[in-house]
Amino acid sequence: MNWRDLPPMASLRAFAAFSEAGNVKLAGAALNVSHAAISQHLRALEAHLGVGLLDRSGRALSLTEKGEQLARALDLGFGAIGAAVQDLKGADANRPLHISCTSSFAASWLMPRLPGFRALHPEINLMLDPSPELVALTPGGVDIAIRYGQGGWPGHDVEMLLASPMVIVAAPGLVPVKEGRTPADLVNYPWLDELGTTESTNWLESYGVSPSGWVSRVQVPGNLLLDGVRSGQGVVVTVRHFVEDDLKSGRLVELFCETDQRGYHIVTRPGVLRPSARSFVQWLRRQKNMSS
Numbered sequence: 227m228n229w230r231d232l233p234p235m236a237s238l239r240a241f242a243a244f245s246e247a248g249n250v251k252l253a254g255a256a257l258n259v260s261h262a263a264i265s266q267h268l269r270a271l272e273a274h275l276g277v278g279l280l281d282r283s284g285r286a287l288s289l290t291e292k293g294e295q296l297a298r299a300l301d302l303g304f305g306a307i308g309a310a311v312q313d314l315k316g317a318d319a320n321r322p323l324h325i326s327c328t329s330s331f332a333a334s335w336l337m338p339r340l341p342g343f344r345a346l347h348p349e350i351n352l353m354l355d356p357s358p359e360l361v362a363l364t365p366g367g368v369d370i371a372i373r374y375g376q377g378g379w380p381g382h383d384v385e386m387l388l389a390s391p392m393v394i395v396a397a398p399g400l401v402p403v404k405e406g407r408t409p410a411d412l413v414n415y416p417w418l419d420e421l422g423t424t425e426s427t428n429w430l431e432s433y434g435v436s437p438s439g440w441v442s443r444v445q446v447p448g449n450l451l452l453d454g455v456r457s458g459q460g461v462v463v464t465v466r467h468f469v470e471d472d473l474k475s476g477r478l479v480e481l482f483c484e485t486d487q488r489g490y491h492i493v494t495r496p497g498v499l500r501p502s503a504r505s506f507v508q509w510l511r512r513q514k515n516m517s518s
Contacts, residue, residue, distance in 0.1 A: 233274045240267035241279065242304050245289060245297035318366070322351040323502045327372040329356035329448030330420055331490060334468040335388065343509050350502045356448070363495045369503040371493040374465065376486070382493050387514055389489035390467035392429045394482040397458035403479050409433045412481065416442040418460035420451050426463035429484070465490070
């Protein structure tokens with residue numbers, strides 16, 4: 227197809243709207259432009275093609291034979307485009323809401339609250355993707371990511387969901403509590419670590435501590451990490467919010483606490499979210515307000 231030979235799309239849309247509506251005023255209303263703009267596009271289309279598409283001899287405009295020929299072609303073409311667009315929009319509406327978060331966040335914060343969202347929105351299907359990486363948020367892919375850090379990820383809309391520092395915790399008796407201890411002072415104790423690169427391993431490396439340097443290390447899925455530390459199997463880095471009840475009850479002791487303001491953020495693409503994603507973000511905000 228020689229695209230350069232085609233008339234401007236605005237003129238074709240104006241002509242198709244006119245042939246469907248029967249007059250320039252209704253065509254303008256259909257396209258949300260003035261009737262004068264429709265008339266201008268019609269004249270421009272005739273000039274581009276070099277043929278008369280409209281009969282102006284009567285009181286009202288009507289289509290010539292060539293105008294009827296073009297109208298039939300545009301009706302087929304725009305009709306097929308419209309049907310394809312509706313199919314695509316319908317397919318996206320039926321696609322599960324894809325949420326990316328770490329397994330620790332899913333197990334400790336999201337899953338206990340999720341029945342409330344499902345009760346409000348039984349029509350929305352969910353897909354929880356326990357990925358530790360800030361995955362690309364692309365149309366048709368991941369809709370929402372929940373990530374730990376200080377925010378400021380370029381090219382994304384970022385909103386704080388849960389502000390809570392990183393802490394190092396252990397069961398009482400496994401590690402003596404000592405003032406002024408740093409993460410590097412704890413490498414000789416047994417550690418439990420979440421499988422994959424996570425918010426905790428990234429945080430430790432910012433202190434110059436690589437998990438490969440630990441004397442004893444067991445890697446477990448994130449949903450088993452807190453069960454392991456509560457049973458005294460090792461030292462764990464986690465978000466303080468997840469172990470606040472354990473610290474208050476004395477089941478765990480805090481060996482080190484971060485001082486900066488980090489937390490979990492809602493991360494989305496810029497622009498308008500699809501309805502299911504918008505509903506989920508609104509629900510997350512309500513959960514934030516309830517816990518603040």
